[in-house]
Amino acid sequence: TLLLTCIITVLVLYGTIWGFSHYKISNVEFIHASIPREFDGFTIVHISDTHLGTFGNIEQVKKGVDIIQQQKPDIIVFTGDMVNNLSDEAIPYIPLFAELKAPYGKYAVLGNHDYAHYAGNLSEIEQEKDVVKLRQLIEQMGFKILENSHSQITKNLESIVLAGVKNWGLPPFPQYGNISEALRSADSNLFTILLSHDPSHWRQKVVSHERNIALTLSGHT
Numbered sequence: 001t002l003l004l005t006c007i008i009t010v011l012v013l014y015g016t017i018w019g020f021s022h023y024k025i026s027n028v029e030f031i032h033a034s035i036p037r038e039f040d041g042f043t044i045v046h047i048s049d050t051h052l053g054t055f056g057n058i059e060q061v062k063k064g065v066d067i068i069q070q071q072k073p074d075i076i077v078f079t080g081d082m083v084n085n086l087s088d089e090a091i092p093y094i095p096l097f098a099e100l101k102a103p104y105g106k107y108a109v110l111g112n113h114d115y116a117h118y119a120g121n122l123s124e125i126e127q128e129k130d131v132v133k134l135r136q137l138i139e140q141m142g143f144k145i146l147e148n149s150h151s152q153i154t155k156n157l158e159s160i161v162l163a164g165v166k167n168w169g170l171p172p173f174p175q176y177g178n179i180s181e182a183l184r185s186a187d188s189n190l191f192t193i194l195l196s197h198d199p200s201h202w203r204q205k206v207v208s209h210e211r212n213i214a215l216t217l218s219g220h221t
Contacts, residue, residue, distance in 0.1 A: 023064050025071070032214050034191045036158035045073035045102070048197075048219025051113065052093050053084035065096050075104040075153065078143060079219040080111025080167065080197030085119040087134035090141075097141035104153055108143035109164040110134075111197035111219060112173050146195060148181040161192040163213075168205065169198035169220070177201060179209050193217065 035042075045068055055061050068076065083089040100106060116122055116130040135145055144151065146164025153160050163186065168177030177196060186192070192213050194206060199218035206216050 023067055025067065030215060032191065034214060036155075036160065036191065038155045038158040039160060039191070042155070043071065043074045044193075044217075045071050045076045046079065046217050047076070048079040049081040049111065050078075050093075051081055051084050053086075053089035058092060058096065061093055062096055065100060069100060073102045075162075076100055076102045076106040076143075077162070077195055077217060078106070078108040078138075079195050079217055080109050081113040081219060082108075082111070082138060083134065084113055086116060087130050087137055090134065090137045094137060094140050097143075100142065104155070105151070106141075106143045107151065107162060107164060107195065108138055108145050109195045109197055110145070110147065110167055112167050112169060115167065115174065117174070146182070148176075148178045150182055150186050152187070152190070159187070159190055161186045161190045162195070163192060164195040165201070167197050168201040170200045170204070173198060177205075179205060179211065179213075183211050188212075 047064075047068060050061070050064075052061070110131075114131065114134055116127040116134075119127070119130065122130070138145055146162070147166050148164075150161055150163035153162055161183070163179075163182040165177030165179060165182050167173065168175045179194070182194070183192070188211060192211065192215075194213045194216045196202070196206070196216055196218050198220045199216075202216045202218065206213055
């Protein structure tokens with residue numbers, strides 16, 4: 001028991017003091033028969049779970065933002081949990097994230113922490129107001145928020161679909177995401193990517209969905 005306690009203590013200290021800003025890049029090549037020829041080599045930078053309230057130093061976040069831009073992405077996607085508790089945590093970092101550039105855009109979805117459910121004794125109305133404010137702040141960062149909606153990304157007359165859903169997770173996490181709503185009016189013949197914060201959504205809903213979603217990008221873990 002003492003050994004287990006020591007291990008847990010070390011892991012917690014590592015995460016809270018150093019690990020959360022020890023950024024790593026994972027390069028993943030995704031191959032699929034339905035990817036349009038024009039999108040061969042298309043680069044997506046996927047980031048998630050910034051939990052900006054964790055940082056007390058803008059330079060720590062700038063380090064990560066610089067690494068993202070060094071990848072020269074075609075598109076940047078963010079899969080939720082921008083903050084820990086309240087939208088105000090994001091305010092100091094708006095200029096940093098606004099600096100991120102990608103020729104085919106920046107897109108985001110919300111995660112479970114972005115709905116102000118962890119902010120103490122807020123009423124539902126207060127929570128809703130904070131979510132509205134957070135959406136505005138994320139848009140000021142230059143992201144288009146996909147909440148049960150989609151965009152069509154076109155390159156030299158060929159296109160793919162990028163869809164995003166509100167948070168959907170196993171209880172006690174909220175289940176706001178609606179794939180069918182997100183893909184309403186989307187061309188079913190196009191290669192489709194889904195942004196969904198919680199990866200449990202994939203096994204529970206995405207795999208069995210009537211629409212063929214080739215790739216799901218998630219965070220949360």
